[in-house]
Amino acid sequence: MRRVIANPDFRAGFVDMLPAALALMPFGLVCGVGAAAAGASLAGAIGLSAIVFSGAAQILSVQLLAAGAPVAVIVLTCFVAGLRFLIYSAAMAPYLRPLPPRWQKTLAFLLTDQAFAVAVRRFDAGGDARAAGAHFLGSGFALWLFWQFTNVAGYFVGNLIPAAWSLDFAVPLCFIALVAPHFRSSPTIIAALVAGGGVLALASLPMKLNLIVAGVAGILAGTLADFAKEQWTPR
């Protein structure tokens, strides 16, 4: 353990995550507030933040729990919202292939939207895969640690934050920061338009089922547009 913490690549990774960890503080607070509002015990709130370790899944879980949705619906919704982990996993796989299985299994747990962005940048900078792996461990661990602190802080003192600050709005902003840089190709924009239009049009569906239907429809629309674009592009 001490050897890991003393590793300069681990430390560099930890430091490289600090701006994103800072930006995610309000999101973590909101997750903690949500868990408390849904009636979760402190242990349950920490279970969500430490084990599930995904802001989107945590928010959806506590909202659906509070709405009395069945476990099957909560699990399915969180799985669909977490489909992007499959992509991150596929994109990270070639970088992690030189590392021992024990490292791969640990780093996979720390794979989040922000850790993915930081790790890809570091792996692309080149050098020894082990050093980049230690950097990933540092950045992933930094985010995990900050996430636990902010979630617990939100659980206890979240309701002291004035409503006029609109802290809740930090949650969509964090997702906007992730999605906005993607809008550089027409199929991507079509996928977002279909998903966005669908989720609003189907808002009357119970238990956030509009999220699953619209999300899948958006993915299909983007894929179709991609193939159509390829067909019509002169070679």
Place this chain on the structure above:
Amino acid sequence: MDAALKLWTVVAIVGVLNYLSRLSFIAIFARRHVPVLLGRAFRYVPAAMLTALVLPMVVAAPPGDPAFASLPKIVAAIVAGVVGFFTRSTLKTLGAGMLTLWALQLAARAIG
């Protein structure tokens, strides 16, 4: 089902599914090629899923408020989107969005 038991059931199942999703191509399907169609569909998952997650949070007016109450959030979200598109920075996107929202809320209070 007891509320605490239900929460822990969700933590366990979603926790395992999330971990398996994260581990999928790193370890479980590491030796397989991603099928072409699936690889294509993968590209559009973030745009579709994140947009579907975000829009209801931005557009929905709090219960009891008139529909235009969400207008400041919509404008702030658009500003944040433009900043995010160009800077690719979470911190700058968050800052731009929150500052825009606060400015609009102050202006609305001054006028209203």
